Amino acid sequence: MDHKNITQEIDMLKKAISPAQLREWQLEINDISAEFRLAIMFYQVNAELSIEVICTSQNINKHTQQQHESSLLQHLSVTHTHSLKSLEQPAVYLQLIRSSQGHIIGGITFSVNISKPAQTSPAQALSAMQTRIADMLSNAIRYYINSLTLNAYPTESVSLDVDLQSFIDAFEEHMWVKAANGQYVACNKSVERAWRKSKDQIVGKTDFDLFDQRTANEFIESDKLAISTGSTVVVSECEEVDVNFNKVWLETIKAPICNAQGQLTGVIGMTRNIAKHKEAQEQLILAANVFQNAVEGVVITDSDGNITEINQAFTDITGYSREEVLGQNPSMLSSGRHPKSFFERLWNTLLVQGKWHGEIWNRRKHGAIFPQTITISAVFDKQNIIQYYVAVFADISAQKQNEEKLKNLAYFDPLTQLPNRMQFMSLLEQEVNHSQRAKKQLAIVFLDIDFFKQINDSLGHVIGDEILVELAKRLSYALADFDVLARLSGDEFVVMLPSIMGTDSVTSSVDRIRSVFERPFILDNAQSVRLTASMGVAIFPSDGDDQDSLLRNADAAMHRAKLNGRNNYAFYTESMTKQAVEQLKLQTALHQALVNEDFYLVYQPKIQLTDLKPSGFEALIRWCDPILGQISPAEFIPLAEKIGLIWDIGLWVLKTACLQGVKWLIQGKTFERISVNVASLQLQRNDFVDKVRSILLETGLPAKHLELEVTESCMMHDPDAIIRDLKLLGAMGIALSIDDFGTGYSSLNYLKKLPIDKLKIDQSFVRDIPHDTNNTAIAKAVIALGHALNLQIIAEGVETEEQADFLRLNGCDLAQGYLYSKPQLPEELNLFFSQNPSQ
Numbered sequence: 093m094d095h096k097n098i099t100q101e102i103d104m105l106k107k108a109i110s111p112a113q114l115r116e117w118q119l120e121i122n123d124i125s126a127e128f129r130l131a132i133m134f135y136q137v138n139a140e141l142s143i144e145v146i147c148t149s150q151n152i153n154k155h156t157q158q159q160h161e162s163s164l165l166q167h168l169s170v171t172h173t174h175s176l177k178s179l180e181q182p183a184v185y186l187q188l189i190r191s192s193q194g195h196i197i198g199g200i201t202f203s204v205n206i207s208k209p210a211q212t213s214p215a216q217a218l219s220a221m222q223t224r225i226a227d228m229l230s231n232a233i234r235y236y237i238n239s240l241t242l243n244a245y246p247t248e249s250v251s252l253d254v255d256l257q258s259f260i261d262a263f264e265e266h267m268w269v270k271a272a273n274g275q276y277v278a279c280n281k282s283v284e285r286a287w288r289k290s291k292d293q294i295v296g297k298t299d300f301d302l303f304d305q306r307t308a309n310e311f312i313e314s315d316k317l318a319i320s321t322g323s324t325v326v327v328s329e330c331e332e333v334d335v336n337f338n339k340v341w342l343e344t345i346k347a348p349i350c351n352a353q354g355q356l357t358g359v360i361g362m363t364r365n366i367a368k369h370k371e372a373q374e375q376l377i378l379a380a381n382v383f384q385n386a387v388e389g390v391v392i393t394d395s396d397g398n399i400t401e402i403n404q405a406f407t408d409i410t411g412y413s414r415e416e417v418l419g420q421n422p423s424m425l426s427s428g429r430h431p432k433s434f435f436e437r438l439w440n441t442l443l444v445q446g447k448w449h450g451e452i453w454n455r456r457k458h459g460a461i462f463p464q465t466i467t468i469s470a471v472f473d474k475q476n477i478i479q480y481y482v483a484v485f486a487d488i489s490a491q492k493q494n495e496e497k498l499k500n501l502a503y504f505d506p507l508t509q510l511p512n513r514m515q516f517m518s519l520l521e522q523e524v525n526h527s528q529r530a531k532k533q534l535a536i537v538f539l540d541i542d543f544f545k546q547i548n549d550s551l552g553h554v555i556g557d558e559i560l561v562e563l564a565k566r567l568s569y570a571l572a573d574f575d576v577l578a579r580l581s582g583d584e585f586v587v588m589l590p591s592i593m594g595t596d597s598v599t600s601s602v603d604r605i606r607s608v609f610e611r612p613f614i615l616d617n618a619q620s621v622r623l624t625a626s627m628g629v630a631i632f633p634s635d636g637d638d639q640d641s642l643l644r645n646a647d648a649a650m651h652r653a654k655l656n657g658r659n660n661y662a663f664y665t666e667s668m669t670k671q672a673v674e675q676l677k678l679q680t681a682l683h684q685a686l687v688n689e690d691f692y693l694v695y696q697p698k699i700q701l702t703d704l705k706p707s708g709f710e711a712l713i714r715w716c717d718p719i720l721g722q723i724s725p726a727e728f729i730p731l732a733e734k735i736g737l738i739w740d741i742g743l744w745v746l747k748t749a750c751l752q753g754v755k756w757l758i759q760g761k762t763f764e765r766i767s768v769n770v771a772s773l774q775l776q777r778n779d780f781v782d783k784v785r786s787i788l789l790e791t792g793l794p795a796k797h798l799e800l801e802v803t804e805s806c807m808m809h810d811p812d813a814i815i816r817d818l819k820l821l822g823a824m825g826i827a828l829s830i831d832d833f834g835t836g837y838s839s840l841n842y843l844k845k846l847p848i849d850k851l852k853i854d855q856s857f858v859r860d861i862p863h864d865t866n867n868t869a870i871a872k873a874v875i876a877l878g879h880a881l882n883l884q885i886i887a888e889g890v891e892t893e894e895q896a897d898f899l900r901l902n903g904c905d906l907a908q909g910y911l912y913s914k915p916q917l918p919e920e921l922n923l924f925f926s927q928n929p930s931q
Contacts (some may be wrong), residue, residue, distance in 0.1 A: 125149035131205040157836045161199040187230035203228040266363040318346035341370040411457030425454040427461040446470045504577040508564035516578035520639040537587040538628040542658045544583035551733035566608040626653040627661035635664045694915035701900040706924040708764040711749040750791040767799035772806035795825035822847040851878040855889025862898040
């Protein structure tokens with residue numbers, strides 16, 4: 093072909109490639125480039141060996157383009173001159189495209205795509221995978237171009253000079269040919285690599301020559317199957333290991349070979365890797381199983397909305413079988429609850445965004461409507477045209493019912509069915525806003541049943557609940573229609589009285605509430621129980637301008653009613669709020685004091701009245717807060733008992749006092765005992781004795797130097813257990829004394845059983861002796877009682893010589909008070925140690 097015809101052939105190539113095909117190549121090249129990190133350029137080659145870009149992958153920089161162009165031009169020059177010199181750009185992989193006449197009309201170049209290539213660094217060669225992908229793309233383009241009629245002039249018929257060996261070697265699949273007698277007459281290079289034998293070692297041999305007997309028999313039987321079938325058949329599928337020791341799925345197909353006369357001349361076989369086919373098959377099986385066994389209903393429609401497939405869950409939920417819905421429109425499930433505009437918005441969203449998710453009410457086959465959550469997705473083809481719609485939905489009837497139940501639980505008390513705290517606060521907020529706009533008053537009555545815990549403890553919580561239900565009914569009947577009654581928690585109720593006319597109307601309502609408790613509550617066993625209640629009243633807007641402050645202040649007023657003797661009511665005052673704020677501040681500081689170790693101990697000497705010599709010391713806790721300053725034990729000890737901190741504080745005092753005693757002993761100072769106060773709540777703990785024993789072992793203080801002071805009130809709770817624990821402490825060598833004797837719970841019966849060593853006369857009885865005849869009589873009686881029980885008697889709060897003389901004359905053994913020493917820090921007590929003759 094002359095130069096003119098070559099030019100015409102190239103021009104025909106430009107015209108033959110359609111714009112649609114060019115766009116498809118461009119998309120394919122972009123996808124391959126992104127996935128396999130390849131820079132790809134497709135050129136057409138002109139007659140003068142110049143090149144022109146047809147299409148290129150995205151994001152190729154100028155340096156890479158120059159490399160590709162230079163490499164292709166160099167390769168074309170070498171090919172044209174038949175030179176064997178090596179190329180200067182070995183890392184640019186290229187494939188040439190020839191016309192049916194053998195002329196080079198195009199070229200495709202590939203290189204590793206590097207975003208910022210270094211100008212001086214060597215180019216990176218393609219990996220085996222990238223080379224394989226490059227070959228596949230080149231072959232696809234070459235095949236398309238070769239299928240086009242590029243030559244405008246008729247040409248002579250040509251024959252392809254390809255023999256059988258060249259043909260089968262072109263395939264990567266294993267291919268071989270056997271003669272009718274079973275001897276191998278040909279095989280390709282893939283067979284040589286797989287069987288690890290050369291062609292000379294295979295051709296002319298039979299299966300029995302190449303393989304073991306079992307394998308050979310299998311191969312011969314499969315040959316017979318292909319021959320008997322007379323067509324191509326799949327003779328085996330198996331999982332094996334390839335030459336690279338990778339697991340692959342292999343499929344072997346065989347077909348008989350016949351001559352022109354139809355006589356059998358042999359068998360041709362091919363083994364190919366079907367791993368991708370197997371994987372796709374497994375994915376399809378998995379998808380089918382998921383589709384059929386999904387809990388959610390699935391329905392697939394064509395682009396016109398006609399149902400083409402459903403799963404079993406669809407039938408379970410709607411009641412319609414597959415046969416009943418195929419070809420139907422999903423509108424057959426419509427409940428009629430949604431307006432036309434709802435579906436217009438649905439389809440608009442689906443067409444624009446390709447997906448819609450929401451809740452729909454549909455109708456089952458038997459007519460019942462039900463709620464469902466549904467996701468509808470559009471499925472597009474390569475031209476971005478909708479082919480199918482897939483809807484996945486779940487029946488949420490049970491969920492809706494549970495939501496309704498939860499809503500009821502969230503706003504109503506499950507026992508009495510009255511509004512709970514959340515609902516009451518919402519209603520109160522609305523009423524406060526209304527009263528604010530209307531310039532009206534409203535009142536809150538906070539109600540707490542007196543000693544209701546005793547009902548639960550003695551009769552059980554079931555009976556207690558029955559009483560609460562009955563009380564709720566009575567209160568509802570006693571109140572007006574526009575009043576709001578709620579149960580906050582346990583035995584606490586609250587009443588909102590809207591639009592009151594003054595305190596008189598509030599008092600009238602409170603009297604009606606109190607009348608509820610006048611009649612006894614009759615139980616199932618005919619037993620009757622009488623209850624009383626304490627109530628607190630707060631009025632809007634004088635006692636609070638929002639719902640939180642009103643309820644809080646009504647609660648505070650109720651607590652004041654309890655302090656005033658219970659079974660009555662109290663109105664809120666501002667001083668109550670200040671008192672509550674101060675208590676909260678103190679409570680918070682008390683918690684932090686334990687963490688910061690803001691406590692410390694002082695010690696008050698105990699003096700023998702006969703010779704005024706020191707006998708021991710009482711450890712007393714003090715607290716100095718960094719912000720609140722010095723706080724009296726009379727203020728924070730009751731609070732610690734109330735909020736449950738007395739246990740930790742008590743253990744801290746005991747351990748600190750024991751450590752101080754050990755320190756004195758190490759310094760050579762002698763003393764009889766250090767006494768530590770023990771709260772009744774500490775004694776009620778089952779592990780108190782173990783804790784005391786553990787602290788003595790930890791600190792090393794001998795038990796003979798420790799004395800524990802307990803109060804009479806400790807006997808109010810399980811006295812037998814208290815007596816047992818006190819005996820265990822006494823057996824350890826610890827001295828025990830009764831503190832503040834005569835001021836609390838006194839029982840001579842328990843007193844004689846207690847393993848105690850001392851009685852302490854409370855300072856309230858010492859304060860006015862010898863002038864107060866009552867106090868002098870009590871002091872004499874305690875001294876006489878103690879001596880009768882072989883106990884030592886110690887008086888606290890001794891401040892005058894007259895008091896000391898009286899106590900000494902009446903036989904009191906020991907005394908402590910400001911007359912001898914106020915409580916002092918350990919380093920200030922040296923004078924009392926020096927007076928001890930045993931030192």
